Amino acid sequence: MPLESLDLALRAAAIALLAVLAVSMWRDLGRRLTGRLAIALALGSAAHAATFNIGGTAAPSLAFAPLIALATADIVVLWLFCRALFDDGFALRWHHGLIWLAVFGFSLASCLMLGPAGHGRLVVIANNALAIGFLGLTLAQTVRSWSADLVEGRRRVRAFVVIAAMAYGGANALLQIASTGGGPSELGNVINAAMLAAVVAAVTLMLLKVGAGDVFAPEAAPVERPGVAAGPGVVSAAEAAVSRRLVDGLMRLMADERIYRQENVTIGMLASRLSIPEYRLRRLINGELGYRNFNTFLNNHRIEEAKAALADPAQAEVPVITIAMDAGFQSLGPFNRAFKAETGVTPTEYRRMRLSAA
Structure with a gap:
């Protein structure tokens, strides 16, 4: 030819x-x-x-x-x-x-x-x-x-x-x-x-x-599945217990230390704190907690903190951008988009609704 x-x-x-x-x-x-x-x-x-x-x-x-x-x-x-x-x-x-x-x-x-x-x-x-x-x-x-x-x-x-x-x-x-x-x-x-x-x-x-x-496809809504190990098949009680302990340790890092507030948080950083390989932490967050994207996992915790601050009458005069930065967001634009995607309203509208109902 x-x-x-x-x-x-x-x-x-x-x-x-x-x-x-x-x-x-x-x-x-x-x-x-x-x-x-x-x-x-x-x-x-x-x-x-x-x-x-x-x-x-x-x-x-x-x-x-x-x-x-x-x-x-x-x-x-x-x-x-x-x-x-x-x-x-x-x-x-x-x-x-x-x-x-x-x-x-x-x-x-x-x-x-x-x-x-x-x-x-x-x-x-x-x-x-x-x-x-x-x-x-x-x-x-x-x-x-x-x-x-x-x-x-x-x-x-x-x-x-x-x-x-x-x-x-x-x-x-x-x-x-x-x-x-x-x-x-x-x-x-x-x-x-x-x-x-x-x-x-x-x-x-x-x-x-x-x-x-x-x-x-974008990430589906996360669904927590406590006690169910990631991956197909039936797992032993010991494996489920280990996974549960790791999830508890991860949640302590998020809730007590609020590690999501830190700049440039990575999977490697969290895996190191939990003393497990990165692939294990990926499977843990995906299989146990239902998240398919690490940034969404972090932003979920950041938004929850921001929601609590916006609904707090004592913080009614705190600027929205200050609340966003304190929660770990680096700028106002990504915070507004993530917040509205999660709640259906802007941070300012959310604050107004919560404070008026208080």
């Missing part, structure tokens, strides 16, 4: 698999932020599959320029998708849209202005350097937030999806930059198309097997 035909076949396969992913996400997670971002990521990746040209620097046609810009801006969608994937409290803000629009506009202007002016090599390098920059941001935030997921199986699948996407994005960007100026490369296009098709196929098969809803 000629390289050009193989290239087209691989691109078509990648686009078809991306369409399957988008439909699956729409069916399972169409109303959730993570699902919508995954759909946008799949569509942007399809635009990339249709337009990349390794080694080519010729100015794109007017019809292809918006697709190239959409593919370039897809790196911003990947960044936002990873934020939403590992942070159940993440919400899109207007500045996120501006960032996407800025990258899209920069790429579009480069294609329509710099390319026709004979600066095609500069366009390729600039667009891919921008992609590498966002990949760096994505990697940093993923490393920072990955450990908060307490469900081991889901954590591994999420990590695979993110690492696969970033690995292809980085390889594609470096291949594009390294080949710039050497003329269109049929072999380079085949290699790039094969990498993209392989990554999309692996992610698609994994999600179809595990279920996108199980991997990307």
Whole structure:
């Protein structure tokens, strides 16, 4: 099979698999932020599959320029998708849209202005350097937030999806930059198309097997299950007693020492205080207490303290931000969002209702 035909076949396969992913996400997670971002990521990746040209620097046609810009801006969608994937409290803000629009506009202007002016090599390098920059941001935030997921199986699948996407994005960007100026490369296009098709196929098969809803769903409401050890099967009374003692020790750290007030509390820190491995503490919080995210576990205790302070007539004049900071939140915005998600009202409304009923 000629390289050009193989290239087209691989691109078509990648686009078809991306369409399957988008439909699956729409069916399972169409109303959730993570699902919508995954759909946008799949569509942007399809635009990339249709337009990349390794080694080519010729100015794109007017019809292809918006697709190239959409593919370039897809790196911003990947960044936002990873934020939403590992942070159940993440919400899109207007500045996120501006960032996407800025990258899209920069790429579009480069294609329509710099390319026709004979600066095609500069366009390729600039667009891919921008992609590498966002990949760096994505990697940093993923490393920072990955450990908060307490469900081991889901954590591994999420990590695979993110690492696969970033690995292809980085390889594609470096291949594009390294080949710039050497003329269109049929072999380079085949290699790039094969990498993209392989990554999309692996992610698609994994999600179809595990279920996108199980991997990307936000945390369910925690349900405490005292005396029931994590994991399948029946456990012995001795194992249940050990788990119960560990839970009691964890609760003492939270209730007596209020360790959740400290800045940058980690699972490793709590595991060290309890003298158990991190994986054991993950299973304990997930299996015994029903939490699937460590940050949600911490915020639950912070919000309970804040609720008590807001309902206290003696603290009626204490600013809400002071109560939030005392409880362990680092700023007012995340506190307001977490508090409203938990109670259905803002902290100020909660204080007014509780004090008026007192």
